Amino acid sequence: MTPPTPSATARALDLPARVSPTRREWVAFLRRLARRRTALFGLCVVVAVLVLALGAPWVTTWDPVEQDIGNRLQAPGSVDGSGGVHLLGTDQLGRDLLARIIFGARPALLVGFAAVAISGLLGLVVGLVSGYFGGWVDDVFMRLADIQLAFPFILLAIAVIGVLGPSLPVIIVVIGVSSWVVYARVVRSEALSIREREFVQAARALGVRDGRILLRHVLPNALTPWLVVATLDMARVIVIESALSFLGLGVQPPTPTWGGMLADGRVYISTAWWLATFPGLAILVTVLGINLFGDGLRDTLDPRLKV
Amino acid sequence: MRAYVARRLAQSLLVLLGVSFVVFFILHLTGDPALVLLPPDATAEDIREFREAMGFNDPFLVQYGRFLAGALRGDFGRSVRHDEPAFDLVAERMPATLELAGAALLIALALAIPAGIVSAVRRNTALDYVSTVVALLGQSMPTFWLGIMLILVFSVRLNLLPSSGRGTLEHLILPAITLGLFTTARITRLTRSGMLEVLNQDYIRTARAKGVGGPPVVWKHALKNAAIPIVTIVGIELGTLLGGSVITETIFAWPGVGRLSVQAIYNRDYPVVQAAVFLLSTTFVAVNLAVDVLYTYLDPRIRLK
Numbered sequence: 001m002t003p004p005t006p007s008a009t010a011r012a013l014d015l016p017a018r019v020s021p022t023r024r025e026w027v028a029f030l031r032r033l034a035r036r037r038t039a040l041f042g043l044c045v046v047v048a049v050l051v052l053a054l055g056a057p058w059v060t061t062w063d064p065v066e067q068d069i070g071n072r073l074q075a076p077g078s079v080d081g082s083g084g085v086h087l088l089g090t091d092q093l094g095r096d097l098l099a100r101i102i103f104g105a106r107p108a109l110l111v112g113f114a115a116v117a118i119s120g121l122l123g124l125v126v127g128l129v130s131g132y133f134g135g136w137v138d139d140v141f142m143r144l145a146d147i148q149l150a151f152p153f154i155l156l157a158i159a160v161i162g163v164l165g166p167s168l169p170v171i172i173v174v175i176g177v178s179s180w181v182v183y184a185r186v187v188r189s190e191a192l193s194i195r196e197r198e199f200v201q202a203a204r205a206l207g208v209r210d211g212r213i214l215l216r217h218v219l220p221n222a223l224t225p226w227l228v229v230a231t232l233d234m235a236r237v238i239v240i241e242s243a244l245s246f247l248g249l250g251v252q253p254p255t256p257t258w259g260g261m262l263a264d265g266r267v268y269i270s271t272a273w274w275l276a277t278f279p280g281l282a283i284l285v286t287v288l289g290i291n292l293f294g295d296g297l298r299d300t301l302d303p304r305l306k307v
Numbered sequence: 308m309r310a311y312v313a314r315r316l317a318q319s320l321l322v323l324l325g326v327s328f329v330v331f332f333i334l335h336l337t338g339d340p341a342l343v344l345l346p347p348d349a350t351a352e353d354i355r356e357f358r359e360a361m362g363f364n365d366p367f368l369v370q371y372g373r374f375l376a377g378a379l380r381g382d383f384g385r386s387v388r389h390d391e392p393a394f395d396l397v398a399e400r401m402p403a404t405l406e407l408a409g410a411a412l413l414i415a416l417a418l419a420i421p422a423g424i425v426s427a428v429r430r431n432t433a434l435d436y437v438s439t440v441v442a443l444l445g446q447s448m449p450t451f452w453l454g455i456m457l458i459l460v461f462s463v464r465l466n467l468l469p470s471s472g473r474g475t476l477e478h479l480i481l482p483a484i485t486l487g488l489f490t491t492a493r494i495t496r497l498t499r500s501g502m503l504e505v506l507n508q509d510y511i512r513t514a515r516a517k518g519v520g521g522p523p524v525v526w527k528h529a530l531k532n533a534a535i536p537i538v539t540i541v542g543i544e545l546g547t548l549l550g551g552s553v554i555t556e557t558i559f560a561w562p563g564v565g566r567l568s569v570q571a572i573y574n575r576d577y578p579v580v581q582a583a584v585f586l587l588s589t590t591f592v593a594v595n596l597a598v599d600v601l602y603t604y605l606d607p608r609i610r611l612k
Contacts, residue, residue: 146318147325149543150588152550155568156329159580162572163336163343239449243554246451247569259451266455266558270463277459280452288447295443 032300039296045289053105060096062086064103065254068094073272089274092264097274100256101282107251108258108286111172111241112234118176120230123183128214128222130184131191138188145181153178154240158249166249175237186229190222224301231294235287242283258283312600319596324375326588330581331374335367344387344577378585384578388571393578397564397586403473404563405590407555408548410479411487412541419491420537423498427506428525438495445492450551454485454558471560482559486551490544497540501533508532535606542598546591 034040052059061084068090071080076089076097088097130141157174164170194200194217203213244250245259253260258279265276334340341358349357358364362373377383383393422442426435461481462470469478505511506529514528552565560566564583571579 143318143321143325146322147329149546150322150326150592151329151584152546152553152587152591154550154553155565155584155587158553158569158572159333159577159584160336162575162580163333163577235447242449243451246554247557249572262452262455269455269459273459276452276455280449280456283449283452284444284447287449288444291443291447 029300033296036296036299038292039300042289042292042294042296045285046293049105049286049289050109052102053109056099056102056106060099060102062096062099064095064099064256066095070094073268073275075272076274088278089272091261091275092268092272097261097278100261101258101279104256104258104261104279104282105286107168107245107255108238108241108283110168111175111251112238114172115175115179115237115241116230116234118173119179119233120183120226122177123180123229124187124222124226126180127184127187128191128218131188132195132210132214132218134192134195141184145184148178148181151178154243157240157244158247161244161249166244166252168251171241171244171250175240179233179237182229182233183226186225187222190225191218194218194221228294228298228301231290231297235290235294238287238290239283308603311603315596315599319592322592323589326585326592327375327378328371330378330585330588331371333581333584334577339363343575346575383582383585386571386576386579388574388576388579393576393582394586396579397567397582400562400564400567401586403561404549404552404556404565404587406473407479407482407486407552407561407563408545410483411490411548412545414483414487415490415494415544416541419494420498423495424502424525424530426495426499427502430503435499439499442492442495445488446496448488450485450489451554451558453488454481454555457481457485458558473562482555482561485558486548486555489551490547493544493547494537494540498533498537501536502529505529505533535602538598538602538605542595545594549587549591 056064068080071078071086071090071094072092074080074086074090074094076087078086078089080086086096086098088101091097091100126141130138157178160174161170164174200213200217203217241250242257242259242262245257246263248260248263250259251257261279262276265272265274265279268275334343337343340363341354341361344361345354345357362370365373381394381398385391386393386396389396422438426438429435458470458481461468468481469475470481472478502525506525511524511528514524519528549565552561552563553569554565555561556563556566557569564587568580568583571577571583
């Protein structure tokens with residue numbers, strides 16, 4: 001993870017950093033990260049959202065999809081007939097807004113993790129191969145990256161989802177497959193510079209095969225910037241997931257989604273301000289937490305990284 | 308110089324060729340474009356005839372060749388819903404989208420560059436913290452939520468600005484702020500880090516040692532060099548703005564390409580979607596080509612690479 005402190009001999013020979021950092025290095029890294037207050041705060045927010053999403057049924061007593069028409073559009077803090085408090089009010093079908101926001105974290109995080117896993121893996125492979133081998137392979141991948149970047153992302157995504165139909169797997173795959181470029185570029189530039197280092201040349205001179213060099217020497221060094229990109233990309237993907245559900249092309253009702261709730265809230269904007277306000281705040285806080293953590297991670301691991 | 312421009316031009320054409328293939332392929336994603344285009348209640352007979360008429364039985368590459376030949380002449384077929392050429396529909400809406408994106412970019416530059424400079428020059432002061440926090444919030448805030456909140460405050464509560472439509476300058480304010488916020492945040496952060504980097508360079512120290520002090524160092528020596536990454540990001544941000552117009556135009560009922568495309572997707576009017584994606588991508592590629600050429604004036608080293 002973090003570049004470990006090499007021994008004097010290793011420094012002299014410019015040998016590769018050991019692949020797995022020891023426990024002490026991990027502790028040192030975490031300590032440096034913890035010194036950044038904002039990063040720590042971001043991490044706390046992310047963990048809190050994660051815990052709420054996983055424990056949703058135990059955190060709230062309200063059912064996020066059960067309708068109660070008699071209690072529709074109740075203001076925040078209102079109490080219903082049986083004495084239950086709707087802390088953030090109810091929506092146009094009498095459903096508890098807080099419960100829906102807590103359950104809404106589930107699709108957001110699920111799409112976030114799954115799409116980042118797909119695009120991160122794609123970008124990692126493309127970046128390693130492109131940077132290490134160079135030549136025509138590199139040319140082809142980089143032109144593909146240019147083509148990918150030429151599209152207005154949301155528009156292409158909704159066009160494809162419109163044709164295939166909005167379902168959870170389609171949404172994840174569409175976002176995942178079309179977000180690989182940033183990863184590929186960062187990993188590629190890392191691979192390009194490591195390829196020229198003496199330890200790689202030495203390994204090659206000793207007859208080590210390319211696949212092994214890539215796995216043992218290039219990959220561990222490229223993982224640091226990759227991790228930073230993945231963290232910050234997660235924030236972007238969560239915003240995209242809510243944008244898609246806002247447009248009605250995300251995970252379909254009755255599953256509560258933050259974007260879908262915002263779309264409903266927009267309709268009642270003049271009578272029920274809370275409907276659009278709170279789901280948006282949920283997105284803002286989650287994304288802000290991830291961004292703060294990602295920024296801290298970047299500053300700790302690799303301050304020169306431009307992402 | 309000429310060789311560089313020629314190479315970039317060739318590259319851009321290659322990218323557009325790739326874009327055209329992806330746009331063509333959208334219809335073939337499910338394997339049967341006839342089913343995508345026809346209403347769900349079409350009979351087997353209708354589908355068979357439609358396939359024949361549209362040439363969907365021809366080999367794949369022949370179909371792509373025909374699509375590309377059409378696209379080059381601005382022919383993307385007719386809109387299923389409006390019974391008008393799809394290209395004309397999109398081209399009609401283009402000025403509205405460019406107006407919105409242009410206004411958003413203007414707001415972003417007008418706010419972000421001074422904010423970024425002040426942040427860098429007055430590093431670690433209250434001013435720097437405020438600008439940094441605002442930029443961070445701006446980068447984390449979903450566009451559509453900001454738009455709705457602006458409508459809630461300025462249209463519903465204060466009744467100051469219209470919440471939808473296009474026409475007067477008042478109509479432009481809320482959508483342009485909404486669309487521009489993310490870009491503002493990005494450019495602020497970039498300007499700040501770019502200026503900080505430049506202010507630490509030897510030539511700035513030399514200028515200061517020679518007695519050039521205060522603002523002239525910032526404006527004449529530092530900003531010119533910090534401008535290079537800013538110019539690049541402006542080209543890339545235009546892509547963000549064109550893409551973001553899909554959401555912003557939907558919220559504010561702005562009659563541009565973005566809103567047209569969203570409606571076209573709901574109506575399964577795919578020729579219009581294809582024309583819109585192609586036209587927006589072409590605009591983006593063209594602007595970035597222009598930016599790259601402009602770049603060679605700012606930084607002559609690039610020509611030599």
